Amino acid sequence: MSIIKPIVLKIGGSVITDKDGELSARTEVINRLAEEIALAKKENLIIVHGGGSFGHPTANRHAIKEGLRSDSQKVGFAETHHVMTVLNGLVMDSLVWHNIPAVSIAPSSCIVTESGRIKSFDDGAMKMLLNLGFTPVLYGDATLDEKLGFTILSGDQIATYMAVRFDAAKIVFGVDIDGLFDSDPKINKNARLYRHLTLSELKDVQEHLRSPTKVDVTGGMCGKVNELTPALERGIQVEIVNASKPNRIYKALAGEKGEGTLIEKG
Ligand code: IP8
Numbered sequence: 001m002s003i004i005k006p007i008v009l010k011i012g013g014s015v016i017t018d019k020d021g022e023l024s025a026r027t028e029v030i031n032r033l034a035e036e037i038a039l040a041k042k043e044n045l046i047i048v049h050g051g052g053s054f055g056h057p058t059a060n061r062h063a064i065k066e067g068l069r070s071d072s073q074k075v076g077f078a079e080t081h082h083v084m085t086v087l088n089g090l091v092m093d094s095l096v097w098h099n100i101p102a103v104s105i106a107p108s109s110c111i112v113t114e115s116g117r118i119k120s121f122d123d124g125a126m127k128m129l130l131n132l133g134f135t136p137v138l139y140g141d142a143t144l145d146e147k148l149g150f151t152i153l154s155g156d157q158i159a160t161y162m163a164v165r166f167d168a169a170k171i172v173f174g175v176d177i178d179g180l181f182d183s184d185p186k187i188n189k190n191a192r193l194y195r196h197l198t199l200s201e202l203k204d205v206q207e208h209l210r211s212p213t214k215v216d217v218t219g220g221m222c223g224k225v226n227e228l229t230p231a232l233e234r235g236i237q238v239e240i241v242n243a244s245k246p247n248r249i250y251k252a253l254a255g256e257k258g259e260g261t262l263i264e265k266g
Helices: 027-040 052-061 073-097 125-130 155-165 199-206 219-233 247-252
Strands: 007-011 044-048 102-104 111-114 117-121 134-140 141-147 149-153 170-177 196-198 237-242 261-264
Touching: 007 155, 007 219, 007 247, 027 102, 027 247, 044 073, 044 155, 052 073, 052 141, 073 102, 073 134, 073 141, 117 155, 125 134, 125 170, 155 170, 155 219, 170 219, 170 247, 196 199, 199 219, 199 261, 219 237, 219 261, 237 247
Parallel strands: 007 044, 007 170, 044 134, 102 134, 111 141, 170 237, 196 261
Antiparallel strands: 111 117, 141 149, 237 261
């Protein structure tokens, strides 16, 4: 048995949850995305989802990303991981009921970070799942950290790490805007969408991106772009599409010409 080149699909927390609320899932969006994923019939798929209004407010309240400084944070670490399993449960529910052989992998149980970067990953189960044609599902999580005690690991870092580790053909980032813009389209209505970028063009664009204003402990679009370089350097294509709009994820998975931003090594 050999692993065929997978596609890594990262679904943003701002797509599947309402970031203005707390613990507020968009179940109708989760169901629509599961339908699109099922329709695309990709056997070689790795799914990663973000934290949105589940992980971020809890992580922020207990300063989990900054690491273990007081015993009182421990319950906050447990709570952050727990609320992520709750959101993951909703995603799993939908994927499985759409006949996708999706199996959840808790990052906190198989990944250890060092100063926020993935240091080790126990990949035995993941390799077998991929070999057998399952769809592993991971998520941004509270993880143990060799320097900090614990921290927050973003779904974006997990997605690019898995893409490199399993030699993916492509990473699809499903976000709540149409792609990568030259400024924030939620603030500036004249923001221009980049349809295609090379790695070196992306580096120029990076300088204009600012961190998001809302509570997002892992850096929003800015953090996402920072994670992309190692994958792009290896020739892995990256497509950023609006997963809040119907059919965009289906098209990206099916390899149809998309309406988002395509980034390649160049
Ligand atoms: O939303 C962070 O994952 P992200 C998850 O992909 C937590 O950045 C626990 C805040």
